[in-house]
Amino acid sequence: MEKIPANKLAKYISLASIGTLVEWYDLFVVGVAASLIWPTLFYPKGIGAAALAASISTYGSIYFTRPIGAIIFGHFGDKIGRKTMLIWTLLLSSIGMIGMALTPPFVSIGLLAPILILIFRLIQGIGLGGEYGGAATILIEYTANTNRRAYYSSFLQATVPLGALFAILGLFLGRTYMTAAEFATIGWRILLGIGAVALIIGGFIRYVLMESPLFQELLKKKEIEKAPVTTVLKEKWKTMILLGLSWAYIVTIFAIIYFPTGLSYMASLKISLGIIYSGLFAGAIGGIIGNIVGGRLGDIIGRKKVMIISAILTAIFSYSYFPLVGIKIATSIILANFLLNFSYFLGYGVVAAFFTEHFLTKYRYTGAGFSYQIAAIVTGIYTSLLLPTAIVVSRGIISAVPYIIVMSISLVIIAILSLIPLKETKNISIS
Template identity: 35%
Template sequence: MARSSDIAKADESVMKPPHRSVSMPKVAAASFAGAVLEWYDFFLFGTASALIFGPLFFPATNAAASTGAAFATFGVGFIARPLGGIFFGHLGDKLGRKVTLIATLLITGTGTFLIGLLPTYASIGIWAPIGLVILRLVQGFGLGGEYGGAALLTIEHAAPNRRGFWGSLPQASAATGLLIGTVIFDLMSRLPRNDFLDWGWRVPFLLSVVMLAIGVFIRLNVLETPDFEHTRQTDQVTRVPLFSLLAQQPLNTLYATGARLAETVSFNIIAVFGITYVTNVVGVSRSVPLRGIMISSLVAIPLCPLFGLLSDRWGRRTLYLVGCVCSFVLALPFFALLDTGSPGLILVAMVIIYSLAPTLMFSVEATFFAELFHVNVRYTGLSVAYQLSAVIGGFVPLVALYLLTADAKSPWMVAALLMAISVISFLSACLATRVDK
């Protein structure tokens, strides 16, 4: 296990790696391309859980029980993410960012493609939901290592005064993946219902193989980050990054985990639970929330680099705290607008809160969190903090469904949950200590 002095020296030495000429657009493209696929894969499952997986894989006597089972499977993927974060964080801090990112891409993409081939409950009975759970675990395990590596691939190549901007570009891949997945799923859902249930829902999952091939090709042609190369050349790679992280930086790990909760919870309430609420409770056509997610994603793509650019001027923590405040303030108006049943107001609600809460926080959090950890445990620290919070966020749609049922289909307890989480994240972000000056 590395000693505190070793880690401090490693951080100090790696902070000034040898200058190396590199094309930042090429690095950003490599990070972005692979991350788009992984977010496409993961978010696609969320949309399918809200609309189709219930009747296909979890037939039940009532729609609520069927949807609840689908949401539980959606949450299972988040259980696997911390395991993937620890495993690939270890590889990323030991072997390098590049090789680890290729592995995560292959694992997640394969899991998604196989979901598109999976027989339903009507064909193979109980083995269908079992297979779906296993493949969801595969997805989650792969994505667990993607977030930290994709962010570091750009952040560690970038100049210190431009890290916010370049670090925000891989974050824009999340909105891009969500947009592509939602558009394709929406197109398929317009098929005659029997065709959609029979084969249409499979198309978005099978198409992931195309993006997988593109992502692997691009990532094979990018250099390892100078920070990691310098760490390896100076023999500062720690033996067990997780042990070193927990021994030397337990509080920052805890604070980063708490800070991220508002981002993941607000996103899942909007993009997963919100679709079900608007469709099944408010009684609006499913095309309305799907259109809302598409517009929100389209808006978020340019907002990510804009917020990243602002963070280079005003600071990551400042923008992140603003996002926490927006998550708190907009929770009640969000559901009030959904309850109007007006398609226009529903779209406004989804776009505004998506842009000012999860998008604002997500744009800057990779760089914000990366600067909380020493270089030789950074991949592990970033992955662990992000994925531990993801476990809680992943089960929010299921918890929200329970709160909705307990409160006679009233959304106000769900709004109160989001507000409470926002306070926790605000305090955590205030307490986190930056070590990367």
């Protein structure tokens, strides 16, 4: 097997991961804003739980436009090249972030405020939808001739909790050095702006990223697929649906338990802000460790086994999360967040390898990207429809906990049933 020079590997991982890093940084910053700030900033006063539900729905709306971005950027990524599309995905995402950061409050522009927030969130979703498929594809194709594809790509996956870690740090500093009113007015906007600038800089830096060697071979042989979307849907539609459903438990449970729901739950229990951020920090650390361990295990025992183990552990720790947090002491809150994140990010560590290995180079960007974003539809349904409904019907986040646990278990069952018919890809040759 070919050994990749450490400096080249580090460069590819870094440049491929910038979008994923900022994406999840953004999810945390916007998650905090949607949970604690937007309901009173962008919606009429006096509507209580309805404002929180509407805010969380807007937060989750991004998941409905991500599949659109996956199709658009995947199509051109398989025809023009991975690198070019990976530049445009970052720039489009930054437009959405800047737009949200600059949207005036409800008292200034009335109902136009929540409408603008929703529009910019949807625009951002299109950009982010095309990001992951390209990043995972170019990284896997670069490491195609190694026997550590899952391990190497797990560093791309680890930028998810790493991005969350940066967001937690930014949020903690913002709340430490600003009053609550200052943070609600300008603090969260500054954090979003920082993320947008990072995306723009990342887009320009990606000019130095060499094109995928496997895609360059297709160009030389003049074997570029004319209609990658049509072809991959015709040949691999069942695989794409199963792959999408197989990892939906990871991103959805992250959203409906850990963040922003977990944040709202802890705040409702009157837990101190310092302990809340300690728990979120521990969760991010657990996610980083889980990703790397999962990637290494994926190269040893196989991608499917790792994801099934992850799903089972996630069911267990989803059930125990709220009772542990309910004890209201730092140790139990830190443990709850660490275990939950370790469990589902264990499976996430093999997702980049598992998904891309199912598709040929001629439509890998499209196939892997769209498969990945199918889970976004599931997440959108749970976060924008089911979760807000549970909160409203239960008249608050605390009373909605039994519904949230049932939703989490259902996602795990869907994942395991989807994984069973999928083939193991650990030993296949990438071409």
